[in-house]
Amino acid sequence: METAIMPDAGFLKRLDNEIKVNVNACYQCGKCSAGCPMNYAMDLTPAQLIHAIRLGLKDLVLNSKTMWLCSSCQTCSTRCPQEVDIARVMDAVKIIAVAEGVKPQVPKVIAFNKATLRNIKWFGRMYELGLICDLKLRTLEFFKDLGLGVRMLRKGKLKLVPSVSPGRTLATMSIFSRVSNKEGQTKK
């Protein structure tokens, strides 16, 4: 049976709005995949993901694990002979997947991202212990890293109470709300 490839032009346009990266410059040399430290865990290699994007295979791309397992180490973007900024593509695909309500294949990473951003929004700075507790509530993995947490606390490496400053919270709160207003405008 032949599978018809149905390119989704809207998807490519959305990606182009998000970032100005020309994926068509890619000549599939595979250098990005070869040097990717996370390639062993991905379902599509970075080069395959770029190729799937060029074919407009939106569902395949948005349902992939690949972008969620990208550690943003910038190795691929640094080494690509065609200057395709693959790491930026990974970010854009994550952003589009969330915007389109696609169920993430690696939910732990999204849970971490959300918990971290909430933490920054409320405290202005990262409050690690609060972040860990928030994460435990969201992922229900109460015992993960518990021993490590206790050792860190003993070494005085985790604060029991967050450093709070109303001025700072106001600053981050206003940045977060202005960003989401702006993004709401551009989507309309």
Next chain:
Amino acid sequence: MTAKYAYYPGCSLHSTAVEYDASFKAVAAKLDIELEEVPGWVCCGTSPAHSTSHLLSIALPIKNLALAEAAKATQMVVPCAACYSRFKFALYDMHHDQKIGDEVKEIVGSSFQGNIKVLHPLEVIAKLPAAVLKENVKRQIDDLKVVCYYGCLLTRPPKVVRFVAGGQTPPEAGDDVEYPTTMDKILENVGINVLDWSYKTDCCGGAFALSETDAVLTLTQRILKNALEVGADAIVVACPLCHANPDTRQAEINAKYNTNYNMPIYYFTQLMGLAFGYSPEEMLINKHLTEPALLRNVGKEQSRMSW
């Protein structure tokens, strides 16, 4: 002459990496580098921000740079390679995309000029003549062999970060993106034995420390293995995330791979501080989870250490 810099410690140096903060400040004091913490600084947003909103990932760093500019700074030092990377990307994107630049200025609500330079402590120290480093050395630490681990973000991508080259006027060649030597040279100049190896810029999975822990074990294990194979006693780092994974995950790595790693991870500023005559306590050597036995007694057994 005193060199003045705005100082952006970032969240880690106030919590999991207090020893990096303390040792950098101590070393800076000896080298006539004046650090003034940016008043009211906020988190740079790190990976979760750039994975969620491009605009947010630029607005948070620019907010901090605007605060530093308002405090009359022209150069800002950022010791965390992940924060450093976010600052460099924010400046790069603002310069290359007028629309983003205007939007960010509106969000941050200030007349940000963008003339401020962002530097890593390695770049700040690399600017000094080797003689200045050498004349500060008070203690020989010659029974320790180390490898320098730069991590993935300090040098990459070169057109955005311009590691070492970015701090120079006019711009000079800068350090090698895959095989940097800035930290190696600094440590050699203070008398530390530095070994060559091939994992200088490999990723430790830093961003996944609390989410994809298994990836961290896999990637960190490769780094520890190579360090051990070339005969290193310790790994030296210049970033709190490069420190956290290798330092805190060795027990789990040993359980998973049936290995026996017990490799101390030091900040380059801690070793510089010890060489400059500070005590292990002052350099907070005991803050590490992996036993820092080798250096705990530096300066205490005078028979083994030549002064």
